[in-house]
Amino acid sequence: MIKPHHVHGTGLVLDGLGLLLRGPSGAGKSLLTLSLIETWQMRGLEALLISDDRVDLTVDADGVVMNAPPLLTGLIELRGRGIVHRPSCPSARLNLVIDLVPAYERMLEEEAFTTHILGHEVPRAPVPHAERIGLRHQELLVMEAVRASASPAQP
Template identity: 35%
Template sequence: MAGKATVHASAVLVGAKAVLIRGPSGAGKSRLAFDLILAAETGALPFARLVADDRAMLEAHQTLLLVRPPPNLAGLLEVRGLGIRRLPYEPVAAVGLVVEVGGKGERMPEAGPVTLEGISLPQLTIPRHSDPLAFLLAALRTSGI
């Protein structure tokens, strides 16, 4: 698949744009992805659906960064303690925000840009000892990201 980079990340379509979740192994990427999906089911978000878990394929298309699941992982999400689960998924989505989990993070961080595959995107670092879902929901609701 020329032109597509595969990265260690999860992605969830939230509304019209995907949140690309990056971080070291064990940082909680899959957990945050699942929490976003559950937040939509409880009404905390209008819509959320899995795009990719563990590995994500990135491709620049004009001014957009597209994310897709590798074919062999499409629709699969690891739930710690329960194993691999099959979920409805989006085959492709445009990334609107890059989230780094497990980072040091600042007390009052600003969403700074990151460039992936030549596309500049807002990036948010979730501090290691915070509640990732609450932190991300607060950012999504208050910053216009």
């Protein structure tokens, strides 16, 4: 069995698209994830949490797969409340990386919209972290990145 690559981040599935949110501790990954799940569910769309704080990545013939570490599936921290549960799935194809970044740039170069993970090119959306822009602005940037991607998340 191939050893998984551990990533500090949060994995989720929004309407069939697997997203990985990366960023430093305190950047707002968990809060943004909870808000995205709520927004998608209110629209009647699928929204599932893989895991928060750590995601295990593996590679198969079709690309990168996100996996929840044992005991973390569907658990996420809501600061001020503690660990909460959300509807979940144990794994999904990685289709889009959301990087919470410290800089706020208005117009990005095309190469900012891809990244390489475990030898695979993956679409990327840099989103300023919570200290730079509000949660609604972050959501809109993620929604636009999701619209630009169209691959299913099934491994």
